Every structure is written in structure tokens, then in C-alpha cells.
Amino acid sequence: MTSHPSSPELPLAASDALLPAVPLLALDRQNAPLRDEIRAALQRVCDSGRFVLGPDVADLEKELGAILGVPHVIACASGSDALLLALMALEIGPGDEVVLPSYTFFATASAVTRLGATPIFADIDAATYLVDPADVARKMSRRTKAIIPVHLFGRTADMNALAAIARGAGVPIVEDAAQSILSTWDGRCSGALGDVGCFSFYPTKNLGGAGDGGFLTTARDDLAAALRLLRVHGMEPRYYHSLVGINSRLDSLQAAIIRVKLPHLDAWTSARQVNAARYDALFAERAFEGFVVPPAQDARNRHVWNQYVIRVPEGRRDALRAHLGRCGVGTEIYYPVPVHLQECFRDLGWGRGDLPETERAAEETLALPIFPELTPAEQRTVVARIAEFFGAGARDATAAVKEAPADTASSVPAPRFLRRVVGRADDVRC
Numbered sequence: 001m002t003s004h005p006s007s008p009e010l011p012l013a014a015s016d017a018l019l020p021a022v023p024l025l026a027l028d029r030q031n032a033p034l035r036d037e038i039r040a041a042l043q044r045v046c047d048s049g050r051f052v053l054g055p056d057v058a059d060l061e062k063e064l065g066a067i068l069g070v071p072h073v074i075a076c077a078s079g080s081d082a083l084l085l086a087l088m089a090l091e092i093g094p095g096d097e098v099v100l101p102s103y104t105f106f107a108t109a110s111a112v113t114r115l116g117a118t119p120i121f122a123d124i125d126a127a128t129y130l131v132d133p134a135d136v137a138r139k140m141s142r143r144t145k146a147i148i149p150v151h152l153f154g155r156t157a158d159m160n161a162l163a164a165i166a167r168g169a170g171v172p173i174v175e176d177a178a179q180s181i182l183s184t185w186d187g188r189c190s191g192a193l194g195d196v197g198c199f200s201f202y203p204t205k206n207l208g209g210a211g212d213g214g215f216l217t218t219a220r221d222d223l224a225a226a227l228r229l230l231r232v233h234g235m236e237p238r239y240y241h242s243l244v245g246i247n248s249r250l251d252s253l254q255a256a257i258i259r260v261k262l263p264h265l266d267a268w269t270s271a272r273q274v275n276a277a278r279y280d281a282l283f284a285e286r287a288f289e290g291f292v293v294p295p296a297q298d299a300r301n302r303h304v305w306n307q308y309v310i311r312v313p314e315g316r317r318d319a320l321r322a323h324l325g326r327c328g329v330g331t332e333i334y335y336p337v338p339v340h341l342q343e344c345f346r347d348l349g350w351g352r353g354d355l356p357e358t359e360r361a362a363e364e365t366l367a368l369p370i371f372p373e374l375t376p377a378e379q380r381t382v383v384a385r386i387a388e389f390f391g392a393g394a395r396d397a398t399a400a401v402k403e404a405p406a407d408t409a410s411s412v413p414a415p416r417f418l419r420r421v422v423g424r425a426d427d428v429r430c
């Protein structure tokens, strides 16, 4: 291991107390002030007896369309289904290739393989973790039928460069905007930048429901019509099927809850941005260079911070995470195994070394708490705990982790009273 620069100082006055726990996500803080409104909305839906699609879903689609600046919004059962439906509407199938990043949630790629098409993985930019347009260009072939950029962590991919590649090849762009609602590129919202946008209402997303849900956006009338059919088994009118679709309808109860939350999304997004700026300042304040690389800035997009992801070089990420876990600080790794190295995709023939920046990110990145209701004291605790790891206590902390049986926080359980707030990986999947 190469030598490290001098240790960072603790970004806290000695008199400041560190908090005993900082959760990765605390949905209860967001939901509590809305409890009465949510209950009333649920009651209204129950009284109406309309539980699938229905007026709440139609109204939600209209409201989202107005906010995002897209003519068509089609709600569906999940972000994963949104991706599948988008590719179905584009008639992607066996023999076709789709270019996409491997540094993403699994669903981006499984939508391609479920239709019998082949994912072709492009590497990411080391600073933004977003798909690298130059590598996308290299991966295009005569068989390429679509490009899927993923607006990862809440930051929009370089849509100018990607649109030029797609135009040149005559292929559509399907935006995976699951993590990026309200992010923009040159002033336009993600989901309004390609041919189809795919979003998720999974509870950890910036606009999360109380279960699974998702939606699609498009300006293309042909795709909107196909998507509306495909989500209901291609059925119109009832029991007459012109297409083979799937059952992917959004429940009215989900739509009603999301409609209560939607008016707050802008303020919640601003709070995430304030929190990100506070982390930036806390990291800049002290000498973290060489220990922690905070997220890069990019003036061309509005980053909505679904995740605040730091890079921890020199093979110390997992030890830092274990230390934070012991201190009650919730973190997550998005994603520990890139899609091209997943066991189920072994037959695709990709191996270690094929996507160097993707593989490095999988080994070095760590998501810190960034949810809107996070307090300054909690953020100072997170950064102080990181400084503690690299500072005076770093040697001890690393030694302790080396003796532990495995190298992740899950193998180092938080004290019993903290487990609920630190959360489990399946509570915070992204």
C-alpha cells in the first residue's frame, strides 16, 4: 500500500458530542408530518373501491407530466417493469444489442436479457460514475438497437454526447432515471431527454411510495400508446388483446400516497442539495485528500442526490465501512459486484478487467446518509467518524477490522439498540 498524506483532523470541536447513531435513511421522519394526509388519501381510495389504476393513477400521471415537462406519463408496477416495458415498446428482442453501463442496479441489464437481447456494457467516467460516452461509442455495432444511460445516484449522464451517438446510429435512448427524478441536463429534466424515461417509486427513491411502483415518460405518441397497452396485457377493449404485454399496473393506494408526497419533492430535493453541499464543505474543511474523494461537481446538471457517494482509495473502503457500522453510522455499497461480473451473466463472457473504472468503483465507493431530514449534527458526526478512522484512531480501527471474520459492516453488527436505525441492506436497496 502506498503511503498516505498526513491524517485529517477531526472536523468537530472537542466539546461537540458525536451522536450515537446516524441512519442511512429515515423514512419515518419524512412520513410523520404527512401521516394524516396519507391516512385520508388511503381512506378515500378504500371508500372508492378503485384499487388498480383508476383516477388517482391518472391524476398522478398528469401531475408528473406537468412537473417533468413531458407529454406522456405511464405509471406501472415498478422501475424494473418500466425498463422492461420501454424495451418491449421499442420491439427489442433476440439478436439485438443494447449498450448500457455495468455500474448500475441489476434491473437495467435484466430488462435486456429477459427479452432475449444482449447487453453490451460500457465503462464509466471515473469522476462521475456515469456511463462514459466515449466507451458507448466504442461499443456500438450494427446490432445495437438502443442505448440505456443510467442517471446514477441522482446525476444526469452526458446527454449531449449520448444523443449525438444515438442520432448517428439511428437508435433510441432509454433513460434509466430510477434514481434521478427532477435532475436536469442543460435545464431539461431527466426522462425528457431521450425517447423513453424509466422511473421508480421504490421507497428509497427521492419520490418513494409505500411499496413497489414506477412510471415511464415519453414525448413520442407511438411509444405512449404502445406502453399503455403493454402494461395491461396488450388488452383494449377488455379481453381483446392486440399485443402480448405484461401485468404492470400501479395500485391506486400507491398513487394516492405518492400524490400526497409529490408537492414536497422540490423542497426535499433542495434539502438533499443543502446536505450534499454541507458534506462537501466538511470534507473540504479538513485534509481528507488521499483518504476520501467526495463527489465531483458538474455545472451542466442539477444533481438530486439520491445518494452521496464517496470514493475511498487504497483498499480501505470496507474497513472504513466496518468502522462506521460499529459507530452506528449507516452506509451502503452501490454496487459491490458490477452487473457484468454477476454469476447469472457468466454466459455473456465478460470477465474481470473488461471494465476497469466500473470494477474500481465497485471496490472503492461508499454511500453516506443524505436523506432530506438529515441534520447538520448527524452530518458532522458522519464526517468526524470518517476522520476518526483515518486520523489518530485509524491504525487501531484498521487492526480491529483485520481480526474480524469478514470485512463489511453486516459482519460487525451495530449494538442492539442501534440496529433498527442503521437499517438492513434490503431496507435501503437502490
Ligand SMILES: Cc1ncc(COP(=O)(O)O)c(C=O)c1O
Residues within 6 Å of the ligand: 078, 079, 080, 081, 104, 105, 107, 108, 150, 176, 178, 179, 199, 200, 201, 202, 212, 213, 214, 429, 430
Ligand atoms: C438504477 C436503477 N434502475 C432500476 C431500478 C429498479 O427499480 P424498482 O426497484 O422500482 O424495480 C432501480 C431501483 O431499484 C435503480 O436504482
